Amino acid sequence: MPLRLVASTADASPPPPPPNFDKVATGSRGHGISLLHGWLPPTVEIAALILVLLVIGWRTRRWRLLWLPLSLAAGLLGAFAAHQVVYNEGWATGPDKAPMLLWLCAGGVVTVFFVAVLGWRSARWWRRLLVLPAMALVLVSSLIVLNQWVGYFPTVQIAWKAINAAPLPQQTSLASLSSLRGKPQQAGKVVPIQTPDTVSGMFHRTEYAYLPPAWFTGATPPKLPVVMMIGGEFATPDDWIRVGNILPALNSYATEHDGWAPILVFVDTGGTFTNDTECVNGPRDNVATHLTQDVPPYIEKTFGTATSAAQWAVTGWSMGGTCAIDLAVMHPDQFGTFIDIAGDIGPNTGNKAQTIQRLYGGNAQQWAAFDPRTVMTTHGNYTGMTGLLYAFTPTGPYGKWTGGQTPTAATDERTFLSGKSSNTIKLDSATALYTTATKAGITVTLYSTPGNHTWQAASGAFDSALPWLFDHLHAAAS
Numbered sequence: 001m002p003l004r005l006v007a008s009t010a011d012a013s014p015p016p017p018p019p020n021f022d023k024v025a026t027g028s029r030g031h032g033i034s035l036l037h038g039w040l041p042p043t044v045e046i047a048a049l050i051l052v053l054l055v056i057g058w059r060t061r062r063w064r065l066l067w068l069p070l071s072l073a074a075g076l077l078g079a080f081a082a083h084q085v086v087y088n089e090g091w092a093t094g095p096d097k098a099p100m101l102l103w104l105c106a107g108g109v110v111t112v113f114f115v116a117v118l119g120w121r122s123a124r125w126w127r128r129l130l131v132l133p134a135m136a137l138v139l140v141s142s143l144i145v146l147n148q149w150v151g152y153f154p155t156v157q158i159a160w161k162a163i164n165a166a167p168l169p170q171q172t173s174l175a176s177l178s179s180l181r182g183k184p185q186q187a188g189k190v191v192p193i194q195t196p197d198t199v200s201g202m203f204h205r206t207e208y209a210y211l212p213p214a215w216f217t218g219a220t221p222p223k224l225p226v227v228m229m230i231g232g233e234f235a236t237p238d239d240w241i242r243v244g245n246i247l248p249a250l251n252s253y254a255t256e257h258d259g260w261a262p263i264l265v266f267v268d269t270g271g272t273f274t275n276d277t278e279c280v281n282g283p284r285d286n287v288a289t290h291l292t293q294d295v296p297p298y299i300e301k302t303f304g305t306a307t308s309a310a311q312w313a314v315t316g317w318s319m320g321g322t323c324a325i326d327l328a329v330m331h332p333d334q335f336g337t338f339i340d341i342a343g344d345i346g347p348n349t350g351n352k353a354q355t356i357q358r359l360y361g362g363n364a365q366q367w368a369a370f371d372p373r374t375v376m377t378t379h380g381n382y383t384g385m386t387g388l389l390y391a392f393t394p395t396g397p398y399g400k401w402t403g404g405q406t407p408t409a410a411t412d413e414r415t416f417l418s419g420k421s422s423n424t425i426k427l428d429s430a431t432a433l434y435t436t437a438t439k440a441g442i443t444v445t446l447y448s449t450p451g452n453h454t455w456q457a458a459s460g461a462f463d464s465a466l467p468w469l470f471d472h473l474h475a476a477a478s
Contacts, residue, residue, distance in 0.1 A: 032155030036456075040156070041144045045101075048137035052108060055127055055134045056115055063122050071114035078110030079103040098149055105142035112138055151454025152234070152243060161242065168208070168241050174302075177211075181221075185213040187251045188261065190241060195267075195298045200289035204268040207237045207295070209303065210250060213259030221304040225262040225311035225473035228291065228327075228335075230269055230320030232455075233276045237268040244459040249466055262313075262473050265299055267291060269323065278347030279323035280370045282360045288370070291323075292331050310384060310476040313337035313469060317458035322347055325387065325433060326372045329442075332385055337472060341390045341461045342453055345429035346371045373436045381441040386472065389444060390461045391430035392451035 033040055056068065083103050116123075116131040153159035160166075171190045172180070180189070191209045215221050231239040240246055254261040269287050270277050277287045300307050314335045316324035321343025328338035347370050348355040360366035368374045376382075427448055434446040451457040 032157035034155055035144060035153050035159060036148050036151060041148065044137060044144055045105075045141045048105075048108070048134065048141045051130055051134035051137055052112055055112060055123075055130050056119075057123070057127060059119065059122050063119060067118040067122075068115070071111050071118055074114040075107035075111030077107075079107030082106035099145060102142065102145045102149060105138055105145055108138040109135060109142065150232075150234075151452070151456045154243070154245075154456065158242060162236070168238055169247055177216075180216050182219070183216060185216050185259070188212045188215075188247070188254060190247070193298070193302070195290075195295050197290065197294055199293040200286040202285045202287060202290040202294070203271040204290060205237055205271065207268050208241065208266040209299065210241075210247070210264040210266075211303065212250070212254045212261035212263070214254070214261065215263065215303070217259065223304060223306045223477075224260075225313070225477055226296075226299060226305050227262050227264045227469065227473070228295070228312070228314040229264050229266045230279065230314065230316035230323045231266075232318035232320055232458075234273055235270065235320075236273065237266045239455070240264075240266055240462075243455050244462065246459060246462055246466075249463050253466060253470055257470075257474075260474065261470060263299070263303055263305055265295065267295055269320070276319065276349055278319060278349065278359055278370075279326060280347050280359055280366070282363075282366065284359065288327070288330075291327060292334060296334060306477060308476075309334055309336040311336070311473055313339070313473060315339040315341070315462065315465075315469070316343065317341035317455075317461070318343065318453065321390075322372075325389075325437075326370060326375070328385065328387065329372050329375050329379065329382070329437075329440075330370070332379075332382055336385055336476070337469065338385075338387045339390075339462075339465055339469060340387065340430075340433070341458050341465075342392050343389075343429075345432055346373065372433060376436050376440040376442070379440065383441065385442045387437060387442055387444040388465055388468070389430045389434055389446040390465075391427045391446065391448045392453060392457050393427050393448055 035041065056071075058064070059068075080103075083098075083106075086098065112131065112135045116128075116135075120128065147153050147159075153162065168190045170187055171192070174191050174193060177189075177191065189211045191211060192206050193209050195204070195207050197204065212224070215224060229240045231237070231244075236242075250261060250264065267290075269279050269291070271285060275284055277284045279287045279291060281288045296312070299305055306312070309332060312335050314324045314327050315338070316322070318341070321340035323343075324338045325340040325343060326347060328335040347359060349358045352367070356362060356364050356367045360370075430446055430448070434444055437444045449461075451460070
């Protein structure tokens with residue numbers, strides 16, 4: 001299990017991370033049939049390969065010399081096109097390159113389609129019957145490989161519940177809260193909320209709030225601190241709960257503190273699963289305004305929470321990590337603490353030129369307005385802000401970063417122009433943010449640890465940081 005902070009002091013350092021977040025998280029969240037490891041992924045992939053070979057067959061000489069090569073060429077073009085779309089759109093968010101098997105599976109879907117069309121007349125009836133199952137299995141294999149790359153769904157059970165929008169664990173309705181007031185709760189409750197879009201006009205999905213047992217005590221709710229939780233680039237608002245599986249850690253902390261814990265708000269940053277907004281205002285919607293002017297007033301009014309920046313924190317992973325530090329440094333009057341788990345050096349959807357066009361409609365001034373290092377440098381000295389950065393590096397180093405050579409212009413060039421950070425510069429992004437934040441008077445800690453860019457690593461990082469974060473907010477409330 002992740003190491004936990006025992007002392008309750010706002011100035012204590014966060015606990016050191018486990019040696020490898022992937023192993024820690026996977027070991028503690030492996031309930032059900034795994035979609036990441038074990039027997040299922042290779043079984044599906046082998047079955048898909050067998051069906052594809054049966055569909056192709058040896059057939060005639062004309063088939064072997066003409067139609068089959070054309071089908072394979074179309075598959076190669078399909079694989080290349082899938083690769084280009086993913087990288088040109090800036091969807092490759094992780095520090096790890098997509099596995100070659102992903103492109104092979106994408107090409108396999110196209111190959112089977114062309115085999116079916118070009119070889120329909122020469123195929124026996126049983127080959128024709130196998131076309132749809134083969135294409136379906138290759139497509140499923142592609143999705144499994146994609147999921148293994150990003151670690152989105154750990155198990156079949158979690159994927160099924162997400163696809164079918166099953167109720168979340170400990171879910172209750174907003175209308176039922178009044179009937180629970182004054183009644184002891186053994187665990188917190190998850191409440192779907194319909195936050196307004198009055199200021200932002202942003203289209204968004206249902207968001208969620210976690211209310212700890214302490215919220216239900218007394219005639220009126222206590223003014224608890226708040227943590228805004230933001231997921232990754234492709235996300236739904238409930239990902240931290242369903243995929244990250246953080247409720248056990250929340251309830252464990254609350255149990256150890258007589259029911260006390262902050263309220264957590266799980267927000268929507270895209271309106272749809274594939275809308276990569278990076279939490280900025282622009283052509284993809286006014287997300288920053290929604291998160292700072294729609295959500296906080298609604299949460300404060302609906303749940304009677306604390307309102308000071310010292311008692312509001314924002315946490316995110318991947319794109320959400322970038323959002324976390326960006327929101328905090330842009331709005332220090334609202335957020336006094338941030339946790340950036342494996343975020344990038346700034347909001348981006350490709351290289352700098354692509355980002356300016358896609359996120360800001362070509363407005364370079366907007367890029368600067370949402371670039372966290374530019375914001376920190378322009379703002380000057382911050383007072384009372386605290387932050388935590390986690391960087392995952394597949395081969396290390398492991399431990400707390402205590403300073404060193406300031407990132408150079410060459411580092412910036414690699415980081416910005418490459419778009420999403422690669423293996424060799426992921427830590428550079430974090431150290432660049434660390435350096436700028438420290439100069440701006442922000443109390444920030446940076447940890448690097450072996451791990452991949454997956455939800456399992458993100459969950460492990462949050463588990464490690466949770467006691468420090470909650471203790472910090474508790475001290476601010478005292």
